[in-house]
Amino acid sequence: MPEPKKTPLRYLSGVQSNGRLHLGNYFGAIQNHIRLQDLGECFYFIANYHSLTTLQNAAELRKYTLMAASDYLALGLDPAKALIFRQSDVPEVTELSWLLSTVTGMGLMERAHSYKDKIVRGISPSLGLFYYPALMAADILIYQSDKVPVGQDQVQHVEMCRDMAGYFNRTFQKDAFKLPEAVLSEAAKVVGLTGGKMSKSDEASVIPIFGEPAEIKKKVMSIVTDSKGVHEPKDPEQNVIYLLYKLVSSPEEAAQMEKGFRQGGMGYGDAKKLLIAKLEEVFGGERREKRKTMEEKPDMVEDILVASAHRARRTAAATMESVYEAVGIPRSKIKKAILNI
Numbered sequence: 001m002p003e004p005k006k007t008p009l010r011y012l013s014g015v016q017s018n019g020r021l022h023l024g025n026y027f028g029a030i031q032n033h034i035r036l037q038d039l040g041e042c043f044y045f046i047a048n049y050h051s052l053t054t055l056q057n058a059a060e061l062r063k064y065t066l067m068a069a070s071d072y073l074a075l076g077l078d079p080a081k082a083l084i085f086r087q088s089d090v091p092e093v094t095e096l097s098w099l100l101s102t103v104t105g106m107g108l109m110e111r112a113h114s115y116k117d118k119i120v121r122g123i124s125p126s127l128g129l130f131y132y133p134a135l136m137a138a139d140i141l142i143y144q145s146d147k148v149p150v151g152q153d154q155v156q157h158v159e160m161c162r163d164m165a166g167y168f169n170r171t172f173q174k175d176a177f178k179l180p181e182a183v184l185s186e187a188a189k190v191v192g193l194t195g196g197k198m199s200k201s202d203e204a205s206v207i208p209i210f211g212e213p214a215e216i217k218k219k220v221m222s223i224v225t226d227s228k229g230v231h232e233p234k235d236p237e238q239n240v241i242y243l244l245y246k247l248v249s250s251p252e253e254a255a256q257m258e259k260g261f262r263q264g265g266m267g268y269g270d271a272k273k274l275l276i277a278k279l280e281e282v283f284g285g286e287r288r289e290k291r292k293t294m295e296e297k298p299d300m301v302e303d304i305l306v307a308s309a310h311r312a313r314r315t316a317a318a319t320m321e322s323v324y325e326a327v328g329i330p331r332s333k334i335k336k337a338i339l340n341i
Ligand code: ADP
Pocket: 014, 015, 016, 017, 024, 025, 026, 027, 028, 029, 030, 149, 150, 151, 152, 153, 154, 187, 188, 189, 190, 191, 192, 197, 198, 199, 200, 201
């Protein structure tokens, strides 16, 4: 008997275009995204709608959106294997987020850590910031995603998405959505240069993946350390230099630095130089060249984004058909004609 054909898993993820992508984005998410392109059906997008909750400057938003797509391509995303598109090229996600919001209790939204953290940091919240998880849920559900590869900070949002899918399916008594699961990479929380999480919202915390060598050198050299001398033993696990070095080096190289810190003999200055050299080895050379080519050919990047968006939008349209049907909103003939579906 022939083996029943297995449907490939669908992986979906997004990254905001509110700044330059950094090592946290790479090791927490993008590296995994690229690896998965050989294992399943991959839908990746640049979350420019979400970025508007923190970046409200048209030229910058356009620039960072194109830059994020160029970063993915330079880092190895193959558009023949995986989709890479702009979130806003599938505007139906905003429509779906509204429908989800009508079945979602305030209590669930109020429990969102990332929202609460921002309030604690003194950011005056917009309605969009509060609503953020509903839009993210729509992003995931509209493509009937199975798995959502993200960093630790996004896991709660994926759980909220499962809750919203469940509320919707139960309220309208229809299996309109699959219940997706988060997938974590090994480096689910990459430390920033200032000791907390590396995040675009704190420029001092980031090492941009494709920063110029002189900038990266300056950033690494300015990591604040204690005053322990070269020969004193130090705790590597409390040490930003070592924690970042571990991500870019081989296990043997990392073990050597760890030993030097624990036993004494490894100074902070030397460790910083080793980190700078490794970063250049991993992200310089061929990758930086490819990144430059993308920058010189924005039309090529644009074409890739548009071609991917067409395919993503067709998938989204199929979900929306069943969603409209479930809630009782007639599908407008005008819309069908515009979308040509
Ligand atoms: P940022 O927090 O810098 O604005 P995003 O919110 O756009 O980054 O995150 C894009 C992806 O990168 C998400 O999957 C997120 O979990 C992951 N990510 C962001 N920062 C880190 C980090 N410091 N460590 C691990 N993963 C991260």
